[in-house]
Amino acid sequence: xxVADLVASAxxxxxxxxxxxxxFDAKREILVARINERMLQRPDLDxxxxxxxxxxxxxxxxxxxxxxxxxxxxxxxxxxxxxxxxVFRAYRSRAxxxxxWAAQLNAWxxxxxxxxxxxxxxxxLPLYHWMIVHIPQFSQLTDGAAGGAITxxxxx
Amino acid sequence: MRIDELGxxxxxxxxxxxxxxxxxxxxxxxxxxxTPVLDLYEQLFQPALYRIGELWETNQISVATEHMATxxxxxxxxxxxxxxxxxQRRALRAVIASVEGELHQVGAKMVADIFEMxxxxxxxxxxxxxxxxxxRMIQQVxxxxxxxxxxVYFHMNLLxxxxxxLHSRFxxxxxxxxxxxxxxxxxxxxxxxxxxxxxxxxxxxNEFAAQYTPEDLESADTKGAS
Numbered sequence: 001x002x003v004a005d006l007v008a009s010a011x012x013x014x015x016x017x018x019x020x021x022x023x024f025d026a027k028r029e030i031l032v033a034r035i036n037e038r039m040l041q042r043p044d045l046d047x048x049x050x051x052x053x054x055x056x057x058x059x060x061x062x063x064x065x066x067x068x069x070x071x072x073x074x075x076x077x078x079x080x081x082x083x084x085x086x087v088f089r090a091y092r093s094r095a096x097x098x099x100x101w102a103a104q105l106n107a108w109x110x111x112x113x114x115x116x117x118x119x120x121x122x123x124x125l126p127l128y129h130w131m132i133v134h135i136p137q138f139s140q141l142t143d144g145a146a147g148g149a150i151t152x153x154x155x156x
Numbered sequence: 157m158r159i160d161e162l163g164x165x166x167x168x169x170x171x172x173x174x175x176x177x178x179x180x181x182x183x184x185x186x187x188x189x190x191t192p193v194l195d196l197y198e199q200l201f202q203p204a205l206y207r208i209g210e211l212w213e214t215n216q217i218s219v220a221t222e223h224m225a226t227x228x229x230x231x232x233x234x235x236x237x238x239x240x241x242x243x244q245r246r247a248l249r250a251v252i253a254s255v256e257g258e259l260h261q262v263g264a265k266m267v268a269d270i271f272e273m274x275x276x277x278x279x280x281x282x283x284x285x286x287x288x289x290x291x292r293m294i295q296q297v298x299x300x301x302x303x304x305x306x307x308v309y310f311h312m313n314l315l316x317x318x319x320x321x322l323h324s325r326f327x328x329x330x331x332x333x334x335x336x337x338x339x340x341x342x343x344x345x346x347x348x349x350x351x352x353x354x355x356x357x358x359x360x361x362n363e364f365a366a367q368y369t370p371e372d373l374e375s376a377d378t379k380g381a382s
Binding site (some may be wrong): 025082086088 | 257
C-alpha cells in the first residue's frame with residue numbers, strides 16, 4: 001500500500017464534535033498518565049521501545065495526545081498519515097519496534113473507553129481502530145528507518 | 157552570489173562538526189560577494205536547518221548535534237543583524253513569537269529580521285510564548301502585525317486558540333502565521349480568521365513587509381479589552 005492509498009483510506013473521517021474534543025483536551029494529562037502507567041508495567045517494554053528509551057516513549061505519549069487533539073479538532077487526512085509516518089521513522093530509527101505501536105494504540109483504546117464518556121469515546125475510537133489496522137502498512141513504509149546510524153554504533 | 161549545493165553541503169558539514177569559525181568564514185565569503193541577507197536565510201540557513209532536522213529524524217545525528225547546529229546559525233544571524241538594518245525606519249511595528257509550547261525559534265527570528273530589513277521595529281519574543289504574556293506585549297507595543305510561528309503540527313490547537321483570542325481582542329490586527337508546522341497541511345484552519353494570513357516563504361514575507369505602508373495599514377485596535 002502506498003502513502004496515497006493510506007491517505008485515501010483516511011479521508012472518510014471528519015473532525016469530531018466540539019464536546020468530545022473538549023473532554024479529550026480536559027482529560028489529556030490524565031490520559032497521558034494512564035498510558036504511561038500501562039506501558040511502564042509491561043515486562044516486554046525494552047523489547048518494544050529499546051533499552052533506555054522510556055523517557056522517549058513518555059515524550060511520544062505526550063506528543064501523541066497533543067497531535068490527536070489537533071487532528072481530531074481540524075481533521076486532515078494527509079497531515080495524519082504524514083505525521084504517523086514521521087513518528088514511525090523517527091522512533092524506529094531509535095530502536096522502537098513496530099509492536100510498540102500495536103501495544104500502545106490498543107492501550108489507548110482501553111484508556112479512552114475507561115476515561116471518556118461513551119459519546120466522546122465513540123467519536124474518537126474509529127480513528128484509533130483505523131490506525132491499529134494500518135500498523136503493518138506504516139511499518140512497511142518505514143522499514144528503511146529501523147536502526148539509524150547512532151543506534152547501530154551504540155550497539156557495536 | 158547564488159549559494160549552490162556544494163556551498164550548502166559544506167556549510168552543513170561545518171555546522172554538524174561544530175566548526176563555528178569555519179561557518180563564520182563561509183558567511184564572510186558570501187557577504188564579500190554581496191549575497192543578499194534574504195538569500196543567505198533562504199538558500200543557506202533555512203535549508204541547512206531543514207536538512208539537519210531530517211538527519212535527526214532518522215537518527216543520523218544526535219539531538220545535541222542538532223541543538224549545536226541551531227545555536228551556530230542563531231549566532232551567525234546575530235552577526236548579520238547590523239548589516240540588515242536599512243537607513244530609514246518606517247514607523248511600523250511587529251510582534252513576532254513562537255506559539256505557546258513551541259520550542260523552535262529560529263524561524264520566528266528570521267521573520268523578525270526580515271521585518272527589520274524592511275524598516276519595521278520587530279519585537280522578537282522567542283520561543284514558547286504564553287498567550288497571556290503575548291497579549292500584554294501587544295497592549296504595550298501596539299503593533300500593526302503579529303507573527304506567530306508553528307514548527308510542529310502538534311501545537312496547532314495552541315495556535316488556533318491564540319488566533320481566536322487575538323482576533324476577538326484585536327479584530328483589526330493583521331495576524332501572520334507560518335512555519336514548518338504547515339508543511340503537510342493545515343492552511344484551511346487559518347481561513348476562518350479574516351485578518352490571518354499564512355505566509356509560505358521568507359520571500360513572500362519580505363514582499364508583505366516591503367509593500368505595506370502606514371497609509372495602507374488600518375490603525376490596529378490594539379488597546380482592546382484589558
